[in-house]
Amino acid sequence: MTVTISRHPFPTENAAAGLSVLENSTESLIDGLEVDSTRLGDAFQLSLTLAKSRCLLDPEASNLSTWQAWVNAMQVGSATFVATMAREGEIRCRIAEKERVLEATGPQRYSNPGSWLTAFYLAVICREKDRLTTLCHVPVSLLRESGAPYDEFVYSWVEALQAYWLGSPDLGAKLVAAIDGTAPQNPHISDPETTAKILYPPMEVFHRLVRENHAGFNRALTESIEWHKEYWSTEDNALQATGLVALAPLAMACLAYDASFPIEVESEYLPIALLERDWPGEFPT
Template structure:
C-alpha cells in the first residue's frame, strides 16, 4: 500500500523571480572559481539551494533546467573535495557544462563531514559512480582538519557510507556506532532535534536497506519523511528552501530503487524523476 505525504505549504508567488536571482548569483560564483577556488564553499551551498528551489515549481523534477541545477550542485560538491584533497597545483573539474581549472586549496572550513555527506547524496541521486568512488576515498582525518564543529557520530556515518560503497570491512560495526551515537540519552549530541528528525532517519532507512528488509525500509522511509515535514513546517524553518527536498532520504531511496526495492512512499520531498533516474545520461556530466 502506497503512502503519500504532502509537502508543507511554501509560497510560490515570487518563485520564478527568485530562481532568476539565484541563477545569476550562481553563474557569477561559478565563473569566479578559477580565480578564487576557496569560494567553492559558498558555491556549494548556493548550488544546492538553487537545485532544491527548482523543485518548488517542478516537484517531480521533470524539467531539464531542474536536472541541470542538480547536476551543477553535484559537480560543485565533487569539486569541493577534489580541490581540498589534491596535494597542490591545478585540478580540472567539469562544472556547469564547462571544464574549469581550479586550484588545490587543502582542507578548508567548508570541507567538513556535513558537506561530504551532501556531496555523497548528490552523487548518489545523479548516479555518478566514479564520483562516488572518489568521494569515498577522501580520508576521514582530512574532514576533521576542516575544524568545523561536528558530533562524533557523523564521522561514523561517513565511515559507514564509505565502507558500503567501497565494499570495505566492518560496515555493520560502523553503522552501529553511527546509530548508537544518535541515541537521545547521548550527552554528545549538539542539536538533539536536528539529529532526531534529520540525521538519524536516513541511517535507519539505510539500516533496513542493507538488511534487505523491504517492509522495514518503507516504514522507515515514511517515518523519515514525516519527521522531515515536521521539522521544516515550523514558523522558524518553513520558508527555507532547504526543506523542499529531503536530500538524505532521497539518496537512500535511490540506492534502494536501484537495488530493485519496491518504493511505497510518494512525496514532493522525493522528486520522482530524480528517484527513478529519468535524467542520467541526458548529457555529459
C-alpha cells in the same frame, strides 16, 4: 500500499523572479572559481539551494533546467573534495557544462563531514559512480582538518557510507557506531532535535536497505519523510528552501530503487524524476 506525504506549504508568488536571481548569483560564483577556488564552499551551498528551489515549481524534477541545477550542485560538491585532497597545483573539473581549471585548496572550513555527506547524497541521486568512489576515498582525517564542530556520530556515518560503497567488511561496526551515537541519552549531541528528525532517520532507512528488508525500508522511509516534514514545517524553518527536498532520504531511496526495492512512498520531498533516474545518461556530466 503506497503512502503519500504532501509537502509543507511554501509561498510561490515570487518564485520565478527569485529563481532568476538565484540562478544568476550561482552562475557568477561558479564562473569565479577559477580565480578563487576557495569560494567552492559558497558555490556549493548556493548551487544546492538553487537545485532544491527549482523543485518548488517543478516538484517532479521533470524539467531539464531542474536536472541541470542538480547536476551543477553535484559537480561543485565533488570538485570541493577533489580540491581538498590536493595540497598544491591545479585540478580539472567539469562544472556547469564547462571544463574548469581550479586551484588545489587543501582542507577548508567548508570541507567538513556535513558537506561530504551532501556531496555523497548528490552523487547518489545523479548516479555518478566514479565520483562516489572518489568521495569515498576522502580520508575522514581530512574532514577533521576542517576544524568545523561536528558530533562524533557524523564521522561514523561518513565511514559507514564509505564502507558500503567500497565494500569494506567493517560496514556493520561503522553503522552501529553512527546509530548508537544518535541515542537521545547521549550527552554529547549538540542539537538533539536536528539529530532525531533529520540526521538519524536516514541511518535507519539505510540500515533496512543493507539488511534487504523491503517492508522495514518503506516504514523507515515513510517515518523519515514525516519527520522531515515536521522539522521543516515550524515557523523558524518553513520558509527555507533547504526543506523543499529531503536530500538524505532521497539518496537512500535512490540506492534502494537501483537495487529493485519497491518504493512505497510518494512525496514532493522525493522528486520522482530524480528517484527513478529519468535524466542520468541523457547528457554529459
